[in-house]
Each structure stands twice: as C-alpha cells, then as structure tokens.
Amino acid sequence: MKKENFMILGSILTVTGFILLFFSTNFGTSIANSWLHQQGGADTSMYHLMIKSYINNFLVTGGILFGIGLSTVIIACFQFANIRER
Numbered sequence: 835m836k837k838e839n840f841m842i843l844g845s846i847l848t849v850t851g852f853i854l855l856f857f858s859t860n861f862g863t864s865i866a867n868s869w870l871h872q873q874g875g876a877d878t879s880m881y882h883l884m885i886k887s888y889i890n891n892f893l894v895t896g897g898i899l900f901g902i903g904l905s906t907v908i909i910a911c912f913q914f915a916n917i918r919e920r
Contacts, residue, residue, distance in 0.1 A: 840913075844906030851900025854892050862889030
C-alpha cells in the first residue's frame with residue numbers, strides 16, 4: 835500500500851472517530867428510541883440503561899477509531915519525512 839493511501843485511510847478513520855465521539859449522544863438516543871419503539875414501551879430505568887449503553891458504545895468505538903486514525907496519520911507523516919530526507 836502506498837503511503838498516500840495510509841494518509842487517506844488515517845484521515846477517514848480520524849474524522850469518523852471524531853464524529854462518533856462528538857455525536858454519540860445523538861446516535862445513542864436515536865438507537866435507544868428505536869429500541870423503545872420496537873419493544874412497544876419499557877420501564878424508565880431500562881430505557882435509561884439502554885441510552886447509556888448505546889452512548890458508551892459510540893464513545894468507545896469513536897475513541898478507538900480516532901486513536902488508530904491519528905496514529906496512522908502520524909506514522910505516515912514520519913515516513914514521508916524520512917523519505918524526503920534521504
């Protein structure tokens with residue numbers, strides 16, 4: 835894989851992770867509302883637990899993607915710098 839592809843892949847992962855991190859509340863609430871609609875109703879504490887669970891899922895996934903993407907971009911930048919110095 836070319837180094838330009840690593841930069842593109844890292845950028846996409848970073849942006850995706852960033853979006854998941856900062857919009858996790860919206861995404862989690864939306865999915866929990868969908869779950870509640872499918873159930874036809876639920877206890878308030880159970881609904882609250884589902885919202886927190888979905889939000890945490892998006893936070894963890896976003897954090898992982900953001901970290902991997904940022905690491906990939908940094909490594910690719912160092913690779914470009916090393917190639918140009920030679």
